[in-house]
Amino acid sequence: MLQVRDLTKRFGGFTAVDRIGFDLDEGEILGLIGPNGSGKSTTFNLIAGALTPSGGSIVLDGREIGGKSPTEVCHMGIARTYQIPRPFRKLTVLENVAVAAYYGANSLISRSEAWRRAEEALALTRLPNDPGVRVDGLGAAGLKKLELARALATQPRLLLADESLGGLDEQEMDQAADMLSDIRREKGITIIWVEHIMGVLMRVVDRCVVLDHGEVIASGLPHDVAHDPKVVEVYLGSDAETIQTQVAGRRAGSPTGPEAAVC
Template sequence: MGSMLEVHGLTKRFGGFTAVDRIGFDLAEGEILGLIGPNGSGKSTTFNLIAGALPPTAGSIKLDGQEIAGRSPTEVCHLGIARTYQIPRPFRKLSILDNVALAAYYGANSLISRAEAWKRAEDALALTQLPADPGIRVDGLGAAGLKKLELARALATQPRLLLADESLGGLDEHEMDQAADMLSDIRRERGITIIWVEHIMGVLMRVVDRCVVLDHGEIIASGLPRDVAHDPKVIEVYLGTDAESLQTQVGGRAAEAGAC
């Protein structure tokens, strides 16, 4: 089976600054890929390039063999790629349901009715465990609820590929575990492929199948979580003193998987 997403030689320059430098990776359908690295390493720029928010300076992005580099965010969404944002910006005067229904309506690749938009919104809200009552406003949501709303809006566009950007920021430990489990459920129940950018390594490594590590816009490592956690270059530029704890967590996960 070929790759769903193929990224080759992807480069983005802003004047004399190179934010992403000739990176490349493939993504299989149904995979969860962790895109990690220190602040300023190029993760969000890579998301913006894939999602169409930025045009690449050079390189290729193919979805199912079709070139999508340089297409508009609307076109990319209609092709089946949705993304979340680190900082949720909902329509605060609208209900939770209406926020998600708007995403369903405008994210659809064909004209749908208001009733269908609401149905898709209700399905997305059920998956993210948010209320679908049209009378409930966004104002009452805390940090975890807003992250779920951001995810529900992306899911309402019915994507095949989800770009999840910092889904754990601002959450407590219990909420982080819930969010990570939710991403696993989305893959299992919807068959959605996921690229996940995250700084909370202990949680991310439990969920992802594979990692790509960026530093200064370049890929410095890629592979299974346990291999990346032991990579000397990754430890030097990113994991630092957290490496040993992370290696223990990832090793425990690998042992559990082997026992299944």
């Protein structure tokens, strides 16, 4: 579905992303992980059209999308969330999501269709679709869900989820992770997930790509990545044993999705 080849982004003399490459199969959940400053968000911005690559290519379904505008990328079926939700505070929850439905459609749609898509996205993210619910009534978890609902309302085939667990408690993290799995299962949406909460991410993703200083240092199944000496050294550190145990528990269970055939 997506092919990233030699993707590079320079800011003056600083290289934030240095010739990275990976493939993404339709229906996968891919974890993009690494320490702060490793190039994860820059990679998202390049795929989503917020930044123009300095080199390399990003190919979606055989079409080059590197350098296209965010609007064009959205119309091609890619949506993203942001680490810090910034909803329209003067609009209701339903109106916030309906605006995204209008934006994501690569054609004119009716008000009723925009509202239908908004209600569907709210149902997927387990948010109320009552027209009177205000954004100010949502807590941290609710705002994260709203960010996800707005992305889903654009009808994406590929979702870029950027740190969907930040600021949530343990129960909310588990619910958010389950939500991403449900979205893949119910809507067939392919997902790239950037996250720092490794114990939760590793239970959900099919594969991982690990970045450090803008380069890919490892990729593969969660179990293999969690035991990779380089990943342990530069990223997992003292948490490595705990994460490895959590991944082992996942492997002993019954995973679903593409990874079930190989895990």
